[in-house]
Amino acid sequence: MGTGRTTQVLAGVGLLFLLLPLAVVVLASFGATDYVAFPPQGWSLHAYADALDHTEFRDSLVLSLQLAVLVAVVSTALGTLAALGLRILRTRAALRLEALFLAPLAVPHLVLGVAILQVIGLLGLGVSLPVLVAGHLVICLPYATRLVIAALATIDPNAERAAAVLGASPWYVVRHVTLPHARPAIVASLFITATVSFDDVGIALFLANADTQTLPVRIFHYVEYHFAPFIAALGAVLIVVPVVAAVAVERWFGLGRLFGLTTRR
Amino acid sequence: MSAPEPRRSGAVGLLAAPVAVLGAMLVVPLLVIVANSLVHGAPGVVGGWPPTLAVYADVLGDPRVLAVLGRTLVIAAIATACAVLVAYPIAMVIVTARSRAVRAFCTIAALTPLLVSVVLRTFGWQVLLGAGGPVAAVLTALYGPRRLLGLIGTDVATVIGLTHMLVPFVLLGLLPALDRIDPNVLRAADTLGASRVRIFWRVVVPLSRPGLVAGAMIGFALGCTAYVTPALLGGQANPVFAALVYERNFVAFDWNTGAALSVVLLAVVVLSGVVIGRFARWPRRTRQRRPVGAGTG
Numbered sequence: 001m002g003t004g005r006t007t008q009v010l011a012g013v014g015l016l017f018l019l020l021p022l023a024v025v026v027l028a029s030f031g032a033t034d035y036v037a038f039p040p041q042g043w044s045l046h047a048y049a050d051a052l053d054h055t056e057f058r059d060s061l062v063l064s065l066q067l068a069v070l071v072a073v074v075s076t077a078l079g080t081l082a083a084l085g086l087r088i089l090r091t092r093a094a095l096r097l098e099a100l101f102l103a104p105l106a107v108p109h110l111v112l113g114v115a116i117l118q119v120i121g122l123l124g125l126g127v128s129l130p131v132l133v134a135g136h137l138v139i140c141l142p143y144a145t146r147l148v149i150a151a152l153a154t155i156d157p158n159a160e161r162a163a164a165v166l167g168a169s170p171w172y173v174v175r176h177v178t179l180p181h182a183r184p185a186i187v188a189s190l191f192i193t194a195t196v197s198f199d200d201v202g203i204a205l206f207l208a209n210a211d212t213q214t215l216p217v218r219i220f221h222y223v224e225y226h227f228a229p230f231i232a233a234l235g236a237v238l239i240v241v242p243v244v245a246a247v248a249v250e251r252w253f254g255l256g257r258l259f260g261l262t263t264r265r
Numbered sequence: 266m267s268a269p270e271p272r273r274s275g276a277v278g279l280l281a282a283p284v285a286v287l288g289a290m291l292v293v294p295l296l297v298i299v300a301n302s303l304v305h306g307a308p309g310v311v312g313g314w315p316p317t318l319a320v321y322a323d324v325l326g327d328p329r330v331l332a333v334l335g336r337t338l339v340i341a342a343i344a345t346a347c348a349v350l351v352a353y354p355i356a357m358v359i360v361t362a363r364s365r366a367v368r369a370f371c372t373i374a375a376l377t378p379l380l381v382s383v384v385l386r387t388f389g390w391q392v393l394l395g396a397g398g399p400v401a402a403v404l405t406a407l408y409g410p411r412r413l414l415g416l417i418g419t420d421v422a423t424v425i426g427l428t429h430m431l432v433p434f435v436l437l438g439l440l441p442a443l444d445r446i447d448p449n450v451l452r453a454a455d456t457l458g459a460s461r462v463r464i465f466w467r468v469v470v471p472l473s474r475p476g477l478v479a480g481a482m483i484g485f486a487l488g489c490t491a492y493v494t495p496a497l498l499g500g501q502a503n504p505v506f507a508a509l510v511y512e513r514n515f516v517a518f519d520w521n522t523g524a525a526l527s528v529v530l531l532a533v534v535v536l537s538g539v540v541i542g543r544f545a546r547w548p549r550r551t552r553q554r555r556p557v558g559a560g561t562g
Contacts, residue, residue: 010354021389078283085279108490115294199382242380
């Protein structure tokens with residue numbers, strides 16, 4: 001049984017609603033006016049040239065990219081370690097630990113940001129890139145851990161036992177039997193954690209000073225009071241790049257598993 | 266049987282680093298704000314003894330704080346309800362689509378907003394709802410120049426922006442639940458003559474309720490802790506609770522009050538989860554108490 005016409009129309013309207021503000025940013029970035037207008041009046045690339053002239057935004061972009069790469073690599077490594085460890089334990093304690101690894105999802109980013117800020121203050125430390133990395137590790141770990149746990153759950157333990165019986169050392173089994181199964185999940189995790197880190201404002205907002213303003217934080221503070229076409233140009237790039245990357249990762253490795261949709265693939 | 270498996274000590278070694286990160290950056294910070302919230306000191310002063318609930322008394326005795334909290338909860342509830350209404354038809358189409366291409370397109374389109382920073386999504390709504398946008402043009406034509414800013418600075422804009430932010434999260438709850446419904450159950454209801462509306466309310470909604478509850482919990486939690494979207498769309502004159510938290514910590518540097526407000530927000534999120542979970546179970550319980558055979562017809 002399919003869905004009725006009414007449902008399909010409502011779904012279409014809903015998808016339009018979801019994509020509308022993104023499409024608006026991309027279209028507005030090509031406008032010719034020196035203020036943001038929608039629908040755009042005339043077409044021009046001046047907003048893009050303007051964006052290149054804002055060096056403080058370029059610095060923030062570089063910072064955000066460094067942060068995203070570091071966080072993606074470290075959180076995926078830690079998530080993989082955690083998934084392997086939990087798989088070996090297989091006890092009630094392991095289940096409780098697994099809940100701890102998903103716990104950051106339940107803590108509002110705002111609260112976590114305040115809390116980390118107050119710890120930094122208590123220790124008399126300043127805000128720096130390592131602090132930002134550590135803060136983002138917490139919000140990214142649940143995604144990494146969950147993805148790798150899901151991938152490892154599909155391995156037949158007999159394959160590992162067979163390798164061990166045939167004389168492979170535990171490390172050799174992990175390296176050549178267990179981890180290859182997790183490779184698609186590891187790639188998906190690198191992508192998701194990089195995206196979460198790059199897009200985050202909730203935590204980065206509290207850990208920002210003049211030198212540690214990530215791009216979303218800088219854009220947020222700018223659009224709080226100003227409105228300029230070059231923001232739309234930046235936005236258009238930041239919308240198109242991850243979407244294209246997501247389609248590519250989905251093609252090659254499948255992101256669907258993260259969303260619990262493996263059954264009908 | 267466990268002879269070939271790596272030993273426990275290996276597992277402890279593997280788990281040490283990730284657990285240490287969570288301890289240092291999640292558990293310790295949360296304990297620190299609880300500790301800071303129990304100190305009644307001057308702004309900027311950290312630590313103190315003995316613990317006191319004076320800050321909580323100040324915070325929860327302030328009618329302005331309570332009014333903002335109430336408004337925040339109402340806005341989050343409306344936005345969550347709207348997000349559920351938007352998400353259900355999309356989820357139904359994704360799960361029941363016969364063509365694989367339709368399903369893939371709808372899934373990617375529906376989850377695309379998750380890939381884009383909430384700042385940019387909100388910027389899109391600023392363009393649409395604010396000065397120079399189509400909504401402002403219509404409103405100015407209808408009500409004159411006092412509507413030049415469109416809907417920016419109103420709670421309506423905040424609700425629209427939050428709804429947009431929450432739909433993908435509600436979908437992530439709904440999709441797996443709808444995916445698990447046996448299509449034969451729907452076919453059976455159809456064969457037995459139930460209308461589509463009736464099938465939706467009597468079969469689809471009850472069977473997908475766990476996913477609906479999970480989605481609504483996440484949506485409401487995100488809705489009442491959101492800072493960026495209300496700040497940009499609702500404006501400074503209309504603060505939500507998250508704006509109070511930000512202002513106390515970052516503008517006033519009153520860390521004790523800032524910590525107490527954060528703890529209150531965390532408590533509200535946890536409590537709302539419990540309440541939504543309870544509320545969702547109740548109709549099923551009453552139905553079970555009905556005597557067998559009653560209510561047929």
